[in-house]
Amino acid sequence: MAKAKTPSYVLTLRLKTELYQEDILFKRFELARNIHNACLGELSKRYGALKQSRRYRTVYKMEKGKERNRLFSELNNEFGLAEYSLHEFVKPMQHQFKKNIDAFTSQKIATRAFNAFEKLMFKQGKKVHFKKHGEMYSVEGKSNATGIRYMDGNVLWNGLVLPTIIKKNDVYAKLALKDKIKFVRIKREWTKNKFVYYAQLVLEGVPPKKYNDKGMKDKSPDQKRVGIDIGTSTVAVCSETKVILTELAPNVAQLDKKIRNIQRSLDRSKRATNPLKYKEDGTINKSNKDKWIYSKRYMKKKAQLKELQRLNRVKRKQDHETLSNTILSLGNIIFVETMSFKGLQRRAIETTVNEKGKFNKKKRFGRTIGNRAPSMLLEILERKLKYIDRSLNKVNTALIKASQYNHFTNSYEKKRLHERWIDFGFCKIQRDLYSAFLLMNCKNNLTEIDRDRCNQSFEQFRSMHDLEIERLKLKEKTPVSMGV
Structure with a gap:
């Protein structure tokens, strides 16, 4: 047994x-x-x-x-x-x-x-x-x-x-x-x-609750709804009291450039010390069975790369843990879309041509997802929700279509990836935040959006949305995907 x-x-x-x-x-x-x-x-x-x-x-x-x-x-x-x-x-x-x-x-x-x-x-x-x-x-x-x-x-x-x-x-x-x-x-x-x-x-058992400055245990999250629209590098969160639009693991980006420079340096060094291991077109010659030769500088650079990658892992996990605590403080009834991040990492199969007649790159979001790890944030949230006998409410993406739905007209309109704002005529709403708002107002069957709930809470959402956009505009730099 x-x-x-x-x-x-x-x-x-x-x-x-x-x-x-x-x-x-x-x-x-x-x-x-x-x-x-x-x-x-x-x-x-x-x-x-x-x-x-x-x-x-x-x-x-x-x-x-x-x-x-x-x-x-x-x-x-x-x-x-x-x-x-x-x-x-x-x-x-x-x-x-x-x-x-x-x-x-x-x-x-x-x-x-x-x-x-x-x-x-x-x-x-x-x-x-x-x-x-x-x-x-x-x-x-x-x-x-x-x-x-x-x-x-x-x-x-x-x-x-x-x-x-x-x-x-x-x-x-x-x-x-x-x-x-x-x-x-x-x-x-x-x-x-x-x-x-x-x-x-x-x-x-479950982790003990931490104590605050007054010596009292931190409060458990409230029974409130939260919608999360998670992307490859950003995440939008909408609750009944606050909305958030932020980068995923912002501290990782500080080391990303250093890591890329060291990786290029390692590749140049390896090619210089092992010329017979490569073909004329730059690919590895698999028929050459000689041992690889590495210089002392190469080994030092490799150790530096290993340390930077370790720091990246630590910073990424720390950022996700902090963000998950912030989300749980807003509510514990969390709605998210089901996404295949592995599918987004794969190279495109079909060769396509853009409007200017040039071939589109087949590379997709592999490096971004590897650095930002959006699925890790969801795993951390799932783990912390289990401690209070709850789990993530994963909505049916194919039926909900949060990025295309308009609750005012009860219709769907497909948008291009670069379109980051939705114009309702009387106001403009950031697309990711609106998707999070719709997910927050999803019905319990996880296949429909509750229009009545959307109509009741839209004005409050709009005021919180405007405050968040103003906050983002004061920042020196925001990701292009936010459209701010």
Whole structure:
């Protein structure tokens, strides 16, 4: 019988490590990487043997349904493509490294490899990626009873005692540690040319509420409606008391130019030191099997790039966490459109020509989405709403058509991407904010917009809209997509 799933959250604490402990941890992470890669290699062999069998080809041609799924499940078990069969495979390997890797940690590594390979089996990915030297960034246990565990302010793992750093005034951490610890994860990050180690305690329950300056707990979000129109680089938010039009992860843009310059510098250096590895047209010559040569300056630049990318990740997550808290302070009944950001990242398939007779670029929003991570904001909101037994209300985009709908005329009018304002005759409204307003007034069936609610709240929305536009006009620079 499967275990009942309970809500959980993560508390991250910095580990105070000595130099000799860092050496031991580095060795253990590399052993974990080798076990992970060995599991992926074994699964690839088993999957290859499965695909060559006649029974697999027969079942593959069957009509999709419960019977086909049952036969596939039997084949997977027969050929060892199951999580627990991988646990048996990893057992003798772990025995060789028992001084460094315990049994439960090795099983979690095997489970992690199986979950990655399962995506390939279910056609959710094209291939699995083996981890290179230094690319294993976390290991975890199965419970806080054995293996990697937390006890009395220390993380214990096979003879290593790693103290955690908790500040005296960190009330949140002290409250969180009162909850039951499910399991412990040791994570490392490359920071300023060295690995820094952290303990991530996965705790049962919901995060404790933070205290304000008066020593009282912060209030829970009100039962109010909020509409979110999220784009590739901006987001519009409309509530009953406030509207917001802002950039997604604004602090990321400060480092984006530096990252691009270093990437170009790395490419030039690599081409200069490896001329035979490239063809005349500039593409990589795959027939050349010589080793790549990297200069000392290249390695220094690569370390700089790694640090900037880490800072970008931190800034992006911090911006999203702050914005999500702002949105939740406006209300907890949140309406958003369902969007395929992966589809927006892909290159266009068809070749098109613009009005001037020139070919349009096939590149779309890959870099922008990679930098701004709009789906991450929605994931953070979803996670925080679960703590209060709620979830995002994802409206039917095909039926709602918020960017085309006019609630005054109850009609749809397709607009071009560069048209950022809607002229109603008596006023002009920014397009993204109007879409957020319509989403806020969506019916509970998530397939229609409530016109009566729109008519009742439009004047209040209009006054809040004008205030937000005035605020944006005072800023030195705003994204072109806002149209301000």
